[in-house]
Amino acid sequence: MKTFNEQTIFEISSSGRKGYSLPKTEVPQVNPDEVIPKAFLRKTKAKLPEVSEFDVVRHFTRLSQWNFSIDTAFYPLGSCTMKYNPRINEEVARFPGFALSHPYQDEKTMQGSLQLMHELQNYLCEISGMDFCTLQPAAGAHGEFTGLLMIRSYHESRGNPRTKVIIPDSAHGTNPASAAICGYQVVTVKTGKDGIVVPEELAPLLDNEVACLMLTNPSTIGLFEKNIQKIADLLHSKGALLYCDGANMNALMGVARPGDMGVDCMHYNLHKTFTTPHGGGGPGAGPVVVKKILEPFLPVPVIVKEGDTYRLETNCPQSIGRVRAFFGNFGMFVRAYTYIRELGPDGIRKTCEMAVLNANYLRALLKDHLTLAYEADSLHEAIFTDKFLKDYSTGKVTKDGRPIPLKTLDIAKRLIDYGFHPPTVYFPLIVSGSLMIEPTETENKQTLDAFAETVKKILAEAKTTPTLLTEAPHTTPVRRLDEVKAVREPKLRA
């Protein structure tokens, strides 16, 4: 239910109201048209809002209350690893020494930050079993781009950049999109009936034009790619490399390492595994770790440790170059570093174990009520299909008299009424009406129990009063939104 209406900040605006306080000019006031040709100046002021500071605080506080967040609700978005964001991380990232330093300061005055970055690189290498690391990429997809460019450079250095990248049908959409911007043709390999990549499907696709396979392990459907070593051997025998999408490292860290499985290159998502906040969609961070063979191609600058001092090296002739300005989303490095230091080796392993325990516990509670997509053991998340929905109906019929089936979406939206964020739905596309549930390790048993009970309750409602589902959510500031209208009559600004 909408408890209040919140207008846009522009509608709150009132001409002449101010939300700022500025220092005196102190020096002789210069009017722009005295020093800049009139033709170079704006003709009218930008129509920014005119509001008081309190108007701003109330507006955005109210807007915040229209959000579900990890802090306010169980948020089991599969493959997004929505875990608790520790508060010490936020405080440390705001230490003046970290937050108030300028990227063009000289190296001598930024030793603390360089040390932190260098050590974080070491931890990320150790956790993944890889040899070298770059922290620069700003998000997972940017990490994929960086890793693939390095792979391309590696092949180029051997005489042929190659033309193809193989990607399983279960992969996240960024994988093929990244391969495409790196100039590769995407070849899809079908996953086997157990949901994982099988060497028999892969082998016929391999030739001397394949640059790499991008494998998410554990996969987007929560399964360990147990043929990974055989797959790596197959690829390597053709001179191709194995890229690992490390989105789901939460289910491996401390237990097993991609580097020990034949992986040559992998990106992390610090905003998934290492608790940097998701921020409503960023900033993230997508560090890339590589084996020795890819070291020459790391983006610049590279952090070099000499004795007890750190410096930035840009003279790396085979480097892929810069992938962004400055050094990456440094604020995220501080948070991830703080988290790793808090956990230590025991804590990292235990975190992974509890993440897998929670996922399997929810799976056990729900498997007799929903339909498991795969019988194989789950790691960090449980995947269900909509097959169970064939026993349900909306009670409504189409114009030509066919019953309208109940959909995954209806269950997802009804969960909202009970205060739960829906799982990831309809993804990956290979699972019909998919519900992908990743609870993460930071949720307690009571929450998981309550979630499972709620799913059962919703299924009971579906039998008796299906409109409760099809018209859900009922308790939110807005009801289901007209996405078709948003495209047909685009309104992208106030």
Next chain:
Amino acid sequence: MLKPIRLALPRGINRFMRYLPHTENEITEMLATIGVKSVEELFRSIPPSLKLNRELNIPEALSEMELRKALLQLSKKNKTIRDTITFLGGGAYHHYLPSAISQLINRGEFFTAYTPYQPEVSQGTLQSLFEYQTMVCELTGMDVANASHYDASTACAEALLMAHRITKKKKALVARSLHPQYRKVLKTYLVRFGYEIEEIKYNKDGTLDWEDFNAKLNSDVGAVMVGSPNFFGVIEDLEKIGVKTKANHSIYITVASEPLSSALLATPGGVGADIAVMEGQSFGVGLNFGGPFLGMFATRAQYIRSMPGRVVGETVDEEGARGYVLTFSTREQHIRRENATSNICTNQGLCALMACIYLSLMGKEGLVELAQINLSRATYAKEKLASIKRVKPLFNAPIFNEFVLHIPNASSVLEKLKTKNIFGGILLERYYEEMKDAVLVCVTEMNSKKEIDTFCEELGRAL
């Protein structure tokens, strides 16, 4: 890394487990429900030969108290803009951050939310991004803006890729006076894929070399990219460049590393730009040692389907109430996979929110007043510094809050200033080998008159 001797702990209990809620009893119950005997059994899908049979070699866990202390010590190894008088800019600007920003973005409802996939429970994020897009449109004079890129450098790369989608031409002219790091990123993203980037020289006054531009512009050129103020702080005649670019049917891309200048300068929309990129870091995001920053991206309505990145649109719900959704998703990777307009997924949502709050606070008048303070102080500093014997401004074209000085033996002078805790500017020789002894100086509202006067005095002494 040294590993201290560790006391044996009972199995399954961490020394520090405040982020893990599981009690021993609960673990036992949960395992029973699952039907396995141990946690190890949950990992049986991983072949034993692939498991790590040792502990990770990373430092021992710390309590919050120890952690805070260790990190504070580490942070103090850096010098900060608070410990020094700083005239560094070059795409990262020191501006005042109003308190309300950090207070608001610290709300868990904002910073612990994810991408608004379920619009009914994400209206807070969606409406604020919609407001952000509106502000970007207002500042740039463009029709549509997306919900952000990683930073301006990657936004520039996306802009050229977008221009290529529109024109199918694989050549761009890029001003050599564009931020050198952005140009390096363009090289990484484009040049190796057969895309040709030709640099346009700059003039003696720091502006775009008109003759060189004219000589290089031809029918092969799909896009022209110019920064203004450029890396030397110089304001370009964007309209003149735009007219010529449009006559050549090329996509015109303008870039501003210091977006505060947009409060005063002609808008990209007004000078004929097809794509406007700005680095939004100045708008309440802070320096953060170079990241996170904020890539602002706007274009004309006709190009929306070629635009990369997430976009929020207004619509209505089933009862006709106004609401917001992510829209035009058919351009994006989760639907189009390898045919998407970009691979971008996570962007800089929280930084866009910071900018939205900042611009709300500053408002229509405040942003202009702030820009005028920057302009006034920079003008004062430029004149005063240039009056020092042997110090000369390198360029005479109009500037906003940055300018280049020629200082004899610049490198050693800057070193001497550092001993007085003054970061006097950026030595340009590293980025432009032809610019010996050139120093890029930035002056913002954070530099008081007293600081500027001190800088002048100390510079005089250091010469």
